[in-house]
Amino acid sequence: MSLLDASLIADIPLFQGVARQDLVELLSKAKSERYVKERTIFNQGEDAHSFFLLLDGHIRVVRITPEGEQVIVRYISSGELFGIAHALGLDKYPANAVSAVDCVVLSWPGAIWKSVSEKFPAFTANTYKTVGARLQEAQDKVVELATERVEQRVANAILKLANQTGKKTEDGILIDFPVSRQDISEMTGTTLHTVSRLLSAWEQEGIVKSGRKKITVIEGHKLAVLAGGDQRS
Amino acid sequence: MSLLDASLIADIPLFQGVARQDLVELLSKAKSERYVKERTIFNQGEDAHSFFLLLDGHIRVVRITPEGEQVIVRYISSGELFGIAHALGLDKYPANAVSAVDCVVLSWPGAIWKSVSEKFPAFTANTYKTVGARLQEAQDKVVELATERVEQRVANAILKLANQTGKKTEDGILIDFPVSRQDISEMTGTTLHTVSRLLSAWEQEGIVKSGRKKITVIEGHKLAVLAGGDQRS
DNA sequence: ACCGGACTTTGCTCTCGCGCAAATAGCGGC
């Protein structure tokens, strides 16, 4: 892709340890794509035709149950891989990917995963590190869902979003893409009603400030207390 | 390991595609160990000194929360890898591993992971396939915990155990290692009381038969319906 | 500026499943 400048993206942790010329070659095999917000990049169950690197924006990865309920598995931030079914030995995407905002994405044909992974070991190693980290995260989430109550889970989800993608404003830390109450509920296994009630209560106490698809964390430490060992008697 | 006969374990899916002589070399670097039941193989947070292959028995992988609650992440059956922190880019074990019954285990020093993974690509590929499958599983569990109710989750957990390790008896399919009500509750994010109540009810209906640390599935199809319908048996 | 749809708030009710407690039963060790 002549439009891509390797020096702009060499800093991505994913390319740590990858030689500059390997990086150039890797990028030459990729295609750059733009998605306006709320566009589907791929669907669960679909043939895994490509794997992706998010260059700019935020992407929501969603699983849909047979009953039609949605669960948000994670948000992808820029610099992260997604849709790497091939690296996991899958031939179908296990989830949907949807742009939460306008996005720029690099895509490689899935068919070249094998040759790429053989040719660029540093890249491959970083990829598997990512996979390892995600396995960790997923298991953390299992533990959280199995042991913590809704209030803690919601507090934790908001904290994570704020840490992952927070932007400083004069009010506090703003999650810099649109997140609805429903989204939060789909991240935490609850309902939008409960999330709304919690946010209202927290706003009363000055812990957060929230609006339509917008959440600002004012007192992160108080949220952290709610997320962690909140002992009630 | 002169005691190990490569031909006995060449059939393990993990070694699919690995040349016989590579397999022999791989095994020569491993150490065989025995654990009587309820022995700790490694602990969460401990330095990842080794990675393991279970040759015989069943192993419980458990995470412990800061509050001391336990969550059973998975059971390992014979032929499966575990403790592969190194392959995930971790330097500490993220969970405990405990033998559920008497076990035979192969262990490799963690330090050789890198060289092994470079030298035996087929083995490495299979390992990462395993990791991918586990990521899948973990995310399935997240979805399950987030959307299904306790009865479905418990039914599903028991079905999975029966499929994974079930032994045919005249009564039905017996889970062939000791599982307590508490264990089931720690797999499903509920309490031993609720599990006990469910098993009692199911026993009334002739769906299962259970005793002390013992569960026999009699009518798998009925359990599958309770679990939510999309389960194979 | 207005309209309509999407998002949010909030009240009320109801129930699933947890927490506590006490009784019972089965297994292993001596």
Place this chain on the structure above:
DNA sequence: GCCGCTATTTGCGCGAGAGCAAAGTCCGGT
């Protein structure tokens, strides 16, 4: 075979949070 420990069962009450419903609010489009 007996004892003690551990696992299991079961009753009861309660509370977190889901489900339902209706009102309110904000935003984008024409």
